[in-house]
Amino acid sequence: MSATKKTDIESLVSAAQSGNGEAINALVHAMRPTVEMIAMKYIHSPLEKDDLVQEGMIGLLAALRAYQPKRGAAFRTFAGTCIENAIQTALRKFSRRKDVPTDNMVPLEDYLDHAGTAVSAEDDFLAAESVARLSRALEQQLSPMENEVLRLHISGFRYADIATRLNKSPKAVDNALQRIRKKLTLLFE
CATH class of the missing domain: 1.10.10.10 (Winged helix-like DNA-binding domain superfamily/Winged helix DNA-binding domain)
Known part of the structure; x- marks a missing residue:
């Protein structure tokens, strides 16, 4: 990635963390391909692609809230980890649904x-x-x-x-x- 794009992302993150709604939207738009790429790793899971992307977006927003530039990691790297973790958590929750009571269900x-x-x-x-x-x-x-x-x-x-x-x-x-x-x-x- 070019230094300009990296700087653009970091400045969007800074503005978004200050509460700038336009910066949040621009960041989500800029990071969507990354979210979709990570979601595609799980395309053969029981969740549909849209659900995987949605969970990834939740991870992206969590990354935005938790990101601290002083720690030295690039936002994309940090966000990638958060996105992946959010998708994996959703998959674990989905697989845990086996405990849903079936006594009210009718075949x-x-x-x-x-x-x-x-x-x-x-x-x-x-x-x-x-x-x-x-x-x-x-x-x-x-x-x-x-x-x-x-x-x-x-x-x-x-x-x-x-x-x-x-x-x-x-x-x-x-x-x-x-x-x-x-x-x-x-x-x-």
């Missing part, structure tokens, strides 16, 4: 309507097999987060409750439900 199969009443054992078997195929197809199309959001939503949880259980914002839950609707539409076309 997807219980909500899927059978196309008519089965007349025989063979019809029962075919209907159950159809539900199982649909359920598997749906699980393959949805990300782990989307699967979890769908299960909780079908179980009657409100957006805010889902967000709390998954440690996400209500907007992230709403976005996940929008993606689920799109994928369901494509699945049934």
